[in-house]
Amino acid sequence: MSRHKIVRTMNLADELDDYDGDDYYEEEENEGMSQADKAKMADGLRRVREVIGDDVPTITNDKIEETLWYYYFDVERSITYLLMGATEKKKQKKTAAVDSSKARATFWDTRDSKYWRIDPRNIDNRIPPGVWDDIPFGGVPICRLAELVPPPIPVGARTTGLLGGSGPQPGKVSKLAAxxxxRSKAKAEKAAEVAGNDSSQSTTAVSLLNRLSKKVSTPIPVEAPAPMPVTPTPAAATEYDPPASESIPQQNDKIPTEKTRPNFIADPDSTPKALPSGFAKSMFGRRLDEMLLDLDEEIADAQLIYFSVAPSQKAAAKAKQGFEGPSPDDVVIAAQSQSKGLNKGQKAEKSSSTATTSIQKGVDGLKIAEPPEKPTAPKIARKKIDVVAEYEKSKAKRKENANLVVIGHVDAGKSTLMGRLLYDTGVVDERTIQKYKQEAEKIGKSSFALAWVLDQTGEERARGVTIDIAVNAFETEKGRFTILDAPGHRDFIPNMIAGAAQADFAVLVIDSSPGEFEAGFNIRGQTKEHALLVRSxxxxxxxxxxxxxxxxxxDxxxxxxxxxxxxxxxxxAGFQxxxxxxxxCSGLTGDNIVRKPExxxxxxxxGPTLIEELETAKPVAKAIEKALRMTITDVYRGGVTNPVTISGRIEVGNLQIGDTIIGIPGDEKATVKGIEVDNETTEWAVAGNNVQLHLAGIEMDHLKIGDVVCHADSPLVPLKEFEAKILAFESLTPMMxxxxxxxxxxxxRIxxxxxxxxxxxxxxTKKKPRHISPGSLAVISILVTGAPLPLEKGSRVVLRADGLTVAAGVVE
Amino acid sequence: MRLIKQQIERDGSGIVTLYPEEPEDMWHAYNLIRVGDTLRASAVRRIVSESSTGSTSSSRVHMSLTITVDKVDFDSQAGQLHINGRIAEENKFVKIGAHHTLDLELNRNFTIGKAEWDSVSLGVVREACDPAEKAEIGAVVLHEGLANVCLITEHMTVLRQRIDMSIPRKRTGSISAFEKAMDRFYETIYQSILRHLPVANLKVILLASPGFLAESLQKYIFAEAVKSDNKMILSAKPKFVTVHCSTGHVHALNEVLKSPAVIARLADTKYAKETRAMESFFKMMQTDEDRAWYGPKEVERAIEKGAVGTLLVSNSLFRSNNMSERRKYVQMVEEVKASGAGEVMILSSIHESGQRLDGLGGVAAILIFPLQDLDESDEESEAEAAVDNPGDGGLQ
Incomplete structure (x- = not known):
């Protein structure tokens, strides 16, 4: 079959449908819509339809599916949501633009298409009623426009010889490419003239840049892209110009999406300006007239929705030609990939305010194939910020961050309570919770769903026990809070101590059910041990x-x-x-946590709810002027650019980018390359902040969890033997x-x-006692078995033996 | 160890010839050989001879040397004993007074000569030559990021390998780093077990940890063994026992060895008995303070009063180079034995229980009847003693 026959018999809608589908198929996989999810989706859709019926025009399949996805296939909730939404939809519909009944258009809702293709009952291309309800015809938001993707073309059907691996020789450019x-040169110059008249300087700079990239790229042999199939239907003769779309604020785009779609713009040379046909008029009505009026101005901005109505043969050919050469996109990409000097050019242009031509000369003068500069280790500049002053300044506008540790006996519901808190404050979304619920139900632990927000490792979920501290943050109107969810099981008290050491205040969770409170409160229960520990x-x-x-x-x-x-x-225990x-409160139902009970x-x-009570708690003032001390809670690879990242809470002192630090007891120095406080990059941090430090000049092996970070000029001296003033919880003798x-x-060893x-x-009261009885205050001397420890006067230590906390105290 | 010859005079002086058979015997030898003793063993010495023309030639000569011991050095990891001393008997190659370091070797006789063979030393000889069945166990104590692979024999606990790894903590949204690191951690332990523990000869292999780590490790070990078709591990499957303990540090072995699962299997072994004895001492300390005393002076007074029911002594005290001090402890042991009521246990200081006892000054006693204020007078005399000897604190 000859090429044009294919073209003639092609159903555009089908084609678009297909390629669209393919395109999004990939995205779907990225999103993680598995086969099982799809099956669930189909099933859920059927069940919703059974309840709602097929005749509600505002509720479309895709809407149902979207709702199902959001509620993670919870049919009942989806139905209520849909029915509630239906009434509101009706009002909107009245205000929406006219004439949707005949619509058989070339654009496509991005999210719709993927499910239509899944559900076999929908394969019949019939667009469900109501799809276009919220879109005025012709006013389709750019984000929802479809992208034209060229179909794979059999080798023989190629029309030009520019394809394949056998690219043209350098210097020997094909006629078409030439x-x-x-053409592109001429066009760019013309655009530059227009832009030059324009007052906006930034526009000038960028459009110049576009030209630069094109110009610069011309000598570079570029593999020509496949020619686009030309479809003699409306809205086909278009040309992409992404750089333009980047630079100019979009006028009719309401919802910017992650993937900006290229604008359809007019190419004044390639298409004739025909008067709109009657069909077009009836379709686009007033809008079209406005458009034509504004046409001349808008061409200058290269920003217009343009469509050619019933193009002539010649126009079609011309349009086709537009795709024969390398598309501007490819040119830009190719240029960017090869040109190292591009960024320099950009800088030069920004700083310059002289006439465009001179800039152009300057740009031409730039060498493209500059040998890449040898990457030297970046010397991180220290800005010498007066952190204390900065902190005082920013105090007013900043919400204070407070760390709270959640403690209590095992199975008191700590994780569930915190999961609830995060859910109700909106940190965790509905969908995630629904997902956890279903998964938890599957293994017969439905009540654990909320706890799974914090218990993330397989071991923790399978056993239903928190093992390690989970750190999460949430924000209310009055403050920011970092939750440290501690494990309650007695085996993991070391982890709990790690959490408590970073806390400003504690939430002690108590299981009030009969027998459970008593179990936690007795001599071996963790309620007491935890409370004593956090106090000490x-x-x-x-x-x-x-x-x-x-x-x-x-009760x-x-x-x-x-x-x-x-x-x-x-x-x-010593609490005032x-x-x-x-x-x-109840963590499972959520009563009196964020919302008041019914x-x-x-x-x-x-009285107040839990969250209201939290807000009244003020973080303790920290000594930010003193020498830096921070215990490392984690050492990990922070990503490609940050091979060594440590996290922790600054206990004392302050820190800024460029500081040289040292992890005691090691003696390797490192430079702070970046600081993140609560996942936001900053230039400095002070005591009380939960920070992530990106380090340079050190290997991961030289830093260990539990090391203390100090400034290199005021390090701490690790101790091999020390005396401590302690409060004994158990009987103490000289022991391990x-x-x-x-x-x-x-x-x-004591x-x-x-x-x-x-x-x-x-x-x-007594010197050299033979043993120290529980509850008494004493001074003891301790010898460290292994390497010296990063302790100093005033460090708080906890001593444990045989699974019990035997004492807690302060290094003397 | 085999006793080849024993020749002890009435006055207690004499010689004993022993034949070491296994590495543990070096530990016994270490407990026997004191500074000042004579030791005869085979040695290799390089001899430089000068000819009449003045040219020198050196040759290695095997010979038996007798030395007077200056220093004893024991390497528990390698099971080697190096004894430094001066030649006591001249032969045609070496002169009296020349220095030599003897390395005792397995399967070669050595002869110890002492001016005084006391009951404790003879007890060590007897114990060392006891042909009772040896029960060796392997133990791995671990917590997240730290594992200690130990070999426990009748008289020794040898730390074969300490594994200390940095494991990234779980963070919101990223647990893969944690899980990967844990896998690597298990893998390292598994390799260490294969390399450092003679699995086939061990009675039990204990895997001890807080939480669920030990079980996960056990699962990992067998999964790996199946994967690599390691017959030795697979056939030893019933030997692997998981035990709960509170930490991964070596001293958790105390806890491990007193857990019921272990006691059931190893009730008769010496180290299980030692652990139990220490345990009962600490229990007594909590329940009836006046019946549990520790420290040399206190125990000495208790012995004077005839109150000691069980005397626990660490063998590190008998290794003391101070002859009078050593004699004092020997006397204490003999006195308790002579009283008839008391039982004496000499704990191996290289076991965890022995180290606990060392922490208490090396000697402790459980009394038959409560005694009070054994330390009161001590404080007074202490005050006087502190003037001329500030370092003497009783517990060292």
Whole structure:
């Protein structure tokens, strides 16, 4: 079959449909729409249709599918959402533009197409009613326009000889390419003249740049792209000009998408300006007239929706020609890939304000094939910012960040409560939660869905236990919070200590169900151990969340009983009663966490919700002027450009880009290349910030979790043996202990019991005691078994032995 | 070890000839040989001879040398014993007083001569030559990022390899780095087990960790063994036992060895008994403070009063180079034994339980009846002693 026959018999809509589909098929895979999801989608669609019926015009298949996707195939929720939406849709429809019934158009909703192709019942190309409801005809947002993709052409059918690997010899350019080159040059010059008259300087610069890229690229042999199939239908004779679309603010584009679609622009040379036909008039009405009026001005801006109506043979040929040469896109790409000097050219142009011609000369003078500069190790400049002053300045506009550690007995519902908090504050979206719900149901743990927001490793999910600290952040109107979700299981207390060491205040979660509170509160329960630990790590403010009260029908007596017992205990543990508050809540249902419980449900409680209580907690003031100290909580590869990244919370001091740091006890120095505070890049950071530091000049092996980062000029001296003033939780004799400080976990030996102290005034009650009984204050001396530890006077340490916290204290 | 010849006079002086058979015997030899003893063993020495014309030639000569011991050095990792001393018996190659370092070798006799063979030394000889069945176990204690691969024999705990790896923590959105690192961590442990533990000869291989790591490691080991078709590991499958402990540091072995799963399998071994004894001491300390005492002076007083039920002594005390100090401890042991009521346990200082005891000053006692204020008078005398000897603190 000859080429033009193919063209003649081709159904444009079908073609577009196909290629569109192919195009998006790939995207789908990227999004992760698996085969199973597709099956679910088809099933969900059928079930929704059963309920709603086929006759609701505003509810289209694609809308249903989109809704299903959002709710992760939850049919009921989707239906309610759709039915609610249907009423609102009707109002909008009235205001929408006319004449959609005849529409059989060449544009395509990007998201629609993918599902139509999946559902076999929809294969019949019939466009469901209501697709175009929200789009005025002719006013299709650019983001929804389809892209024309050339079909693969059999080798024999090629019309020009420019294809394939056998590119033309350098210097020997084919006639067509030469023609294209000449044309594009002429066009660019013309555009430059117009642009030159234009007052906007930035436009000039960029359009020049476009020209530059074209000009520069001409001597470079470029592999010509496949010729576009020319379709003698409306809206086909078009030419892309992406650089233009980048530079000029888009006028009729309302929704910018990730993938900006090329504008259809007019090429004044290639297409005749015919009067609109009657058909076109009826289709586009008033819009068309306006367009024609504005045509001349808009050509200058190269920004117009243009369509040729019933093109002549000649015009078609001309249009075809437009695709024969390398498309401007290819030219630009080719030029960019080969030209190292391009960026320089850009800079030069920006700084210059002289006439365009002189710039052009200057640009011509630039060498393209400059040998690439030898990449030298970037010397990171230190800006010498006065961080303390900057911090004081920014204090007013910044929300204070507070770290809160969530503690409590195992299975008290810590992770679920925090999952709920993140969900209700909008950090986690509906879809993710629905997904977790389904997956959790599959393994028979449906109540764990919210906890999965924080418990992400396979082990944690399979066992239903948090193992390591999970860090998440959320923001309310009054402040920013970083949640450290601690594990409750006694085996993972080292991890919990790591979390508590970074916390400003604590949320103690208590399971109020019968027997469970008591289990957590007894001698081996973690409720007590955790509370004591956070207190001895320096946390002063504690919020007790009495969880799972929904199971007890919000029983006030139970709440009061727990409150009474807990406040007694917390007072003895050293918390001031004004720093302790109690909140009844339910993590699973979400009552009294972010939203108030339903009216009448908890009639006896009128206090704040958990989040309101959090907002009242003020972070503790930090010593930002002192020498830098930060315990490394993680060392990892931050990406291609940041091979070594460390994270942690700055305990004391401040830090800026360019600083030289050292990880004690190592002695390798590194330079701070970049700082991220709560995932935003900054130039400096102060005590209290949760930071990620991108480092240069160091290998990952030289930094370990638990090391302390200091400035190289004020390092800390690691200790092999030290004395500590401790509070004993268990009986102490000279023995082997684990020494914990934040993430640091080392082994050591208590070598001497120096003295026991009086709790009231700190005077020595007995020198060299034989053993230290639980609850007493004492001074002991500890020898580190392995390498010296990064400790100094005032460091808080926790000592553990045989799975119990035996003591906590401060290095003397 | 085999006893070849024993010749001890009435006054306690004499010689003992021993034949070491396995690396552990070096540990026994280390506990026997003191500074001042004589030691005769085979040695290789380079001899330089000068001819009448003045040219020199050197040759390596095998000979038996007798030295007076100056220094004893034990390498527990390699199981080697190096003894430094001066030649005590002249032969045609070497003169008296020349220095020599003897490296004791397996399967070669050596003879120890002491001026005084006390009961403890003879006890060591007896113990070393006890042909009872040896129970060796392998143990891996680990927590995230740290693993210690140990070999526990009757008298020794040898740390074969310490694995310390940096494992990225879980972060929101990225757990793959964590999981990859964990896999690498398991792989390293697996390789270490293959290289450092004689799996076929071991009675049990303990995998101990907090949480679920040990189980995951066990799973990994067998998955790998199946993959690489490692018959040795697969056939040893029932030997692998997972135990819970609270940390991955070596001292967690204390916890491991007292766990019921281990006791059931290894009840009769010496180290299990030692661990149990230490455990009962600490328990006594918590329940009845006045019946558990530690430290040389306190225990000495308790012995004077005849109150000691169980005496725990670390063998590190008998390695002391100070003859009078050593004699003091020997006397304590003999006294308790003589009293009839008491039991004496000499703990191997290279086991974890022995190290715990060393932390208490090397000697501890569980009393039959409570005694109070054994340390009171100590404090007073301490104050005096502190003037002339500030370093003497009782617990070192």
């Amino acid at each position: 023609l294209a080159k000449a 790590m320096g946390v002063q403010r504690i919020i007790v969340a009495v969880n799972k009260l929904d199971l007890l029908h919000w 006030q007596d139970r709440f009061d009983e727990i409150r009474q017992q807990m406040s007694q205990f917390l007072t003895t 009663s004004k720093n302790v508050s109690f909140i009844p 009216e009448g449900l908890v009639s006896w409680y009128s 202990v684990d020494i914990h400080r934040g993430r640091l976990n080392a082994s050591g 070598t001497k019991l120096v003295a026991t102290l009086d709790k009231g005034n700190g005077t020595v």
